[in-house]
Amino acid sequence: MISKHPFHLQNVVDTRVLQEIQDRFSEATGLAAIIVDYQGKPIVRYSNFSAFCARVRQDPMSRSRCEQTDAHAGLEAVRRGRPFIYRCHMGLVDVSAPIVVNGQYLGGIMTGQVRMEKKDMDSLEQFMQPAIDIDQDPTLKRLYESIAIIPRHKVEASAQLLYVMANYIAEKGVMTIIQEQLNEKNMRLMEEIKARAELEKALKDAELKALQSQINPHFLFNTLNAVSRLALLENAPKTQEIVFALAELLRGTVRKIGQVATLREELTYIKHYLLIIQTRLRDTIQVELNIDEDCLDGEIPLFTLQPLVENAIVHGLERKEEGGRLTIRILRNEETVRVEIEDNGLGMPPKVLEEVLQLESKRSDRTHLTGLGMNSVYKRLQYHFGSEFHWNVESRLDEGTKIILVFPYRAKEMK
Template sequence: LPIDQELLQLYFEKIEFTSQKKIEASTEMLQLVANHIVKLGANNLVQEELNEKNQKLMEEIKVRSRLEKLLQETQLKVLQSQINPHFLFNTLNTISRLAYLENAEQTQNVTYSLAKIMRYSLRNIDQLVSLREELDYTRNYLNIQQSRFRNQIHYEEIIDFDTEAIKMPILSIQPIIENAIIHGFEPQDSRVVINIHGFLVDNHVVLEISDTGVGMTEEKVASIFSHSGVGKNSHTTGIGMNNVQKRIQYYFGEEYGITAIESKSEVGTTVRLVLPNSGGVLY
């Protein structure tokens, strides 16, 4: 069909022309957008690779941690199995019965206390126990020490709440008592009174463990928390006061633990131990 020249001219006149500069600018813009898209894609690939590597690393760390824990548990079981605990307890109970038949009352009491101490010490060091159990352990420990030092150590205990309801890390009190005997009693070898007073303050459990020993110097008090808990600062259990502090704060927070140690020469020492009130009720 013949083309309508007038109509064609009309449409032609309506066409908008773009300058070469605009075309060049548009081209540059498209290149920038394309480069940005390429960079985003590359970054995403790199991030995916990093995430994959991190995930593999975390899995390796978890596997290594499980293996280390298994190794530690195995080593502990090997140490514990070197002497069968049941055989040892049965032997101690046999000695206790023999002492009873021979009317050796003190020997019987010491043997019985030692059996209970050893059974308690073989429990998991990471578990929480009741304050009642800790005090029972402390009494058995002091029973042996009183026999060793011919009753020169006098023990007093005043608790103003339900000890069964209060929880704490196992072997938290005995290292403090032992520290009192070693630094307060042994240097003077005379009668010493050890007292545990438990009470509630602002919904916190406070245990004040005091002795009438020779006291400690400021340097000795400052050195208590400067050791790892194994060595000079630990004795019977291998657990020092620094170890007690770390475990209590691990479970309950830094506001708990041994909050004060007051000691005066020829007067004695008082250690203040603070725990959360996990259900204690005033008598």
């Protein structure tokens, strides 16, 4: 069974250790050796490479046959799942041993470049004929005859030893990586569980505070609706509009805590809030809305954007004598929604911005993001969307602040 989690040999083993093992192996056995990755590329230097093979590979056709023979032998070793002994096209004894961990072929060990007794060599498979006639090249023949003859059982034992050591090192490396991945996943899971617990506690605290309220909110917005109708009868349309907006905001606050709304509903509450603010501040704050209609049916926890708009105005723009500009962008990119709330207000210094990004800020002087603002918004969105939710804050002192929220588009089910 092939592993679904690919590993690369050079990433799971210490190549310096492999090089040391390979060099000592060659010194002790007289066999040449090289360890390659799954593509056949060496990950260490050749050890004890014979002068005969080096000369053979100077000929392009011979070099090509060497590579073809090695590739064929590598496939055969993988198929068998153990070291495979064969003859190269020039007649030398070579061994190919696979490195396989969790069913995944990571690479191989190529060793050999030796001779054995004729009867033992004749029993080995030879994939193709030589490209060079040794008898026609005295130098090459001399180099061939200088290669040591090693008993077959020693070749087999040496190859098995290197095979076992390399596979053991590779398996230990893979297990280490898997354990690190599991530890990382466990840490993320623990952080998510902690975030959910904190959010649930915050929601329970908010519910308790709502129950402790001495004034029935339904009474408040019913009263405001009555005032709104009275203003209309008395020909005060602007007053009627403001009172209606406030009543709608109050109506939203009595909806169940943690309830999911559409972005369209959330935007409606923001517009009611902005109407009240612009009236109170005599239109010194200019508002620009850039809204993608395709994303307005997507879901979002109720009242998660309005606190950020309020922070931008109260801590960024309202204190600015000449007023300023607030821009709200809600855009959809395929299956993702991107919300940007940007102002050209007071901004915040780098230290405060760093605290905000770490969700540690409890300041209320020059920063937008009080504990009640970004902390609450971040936890609710993270709780709702999980790891698919991302956010960032960009700010420069006396230049302004931009809050960026990114989360998946999920069409809200209509009941």
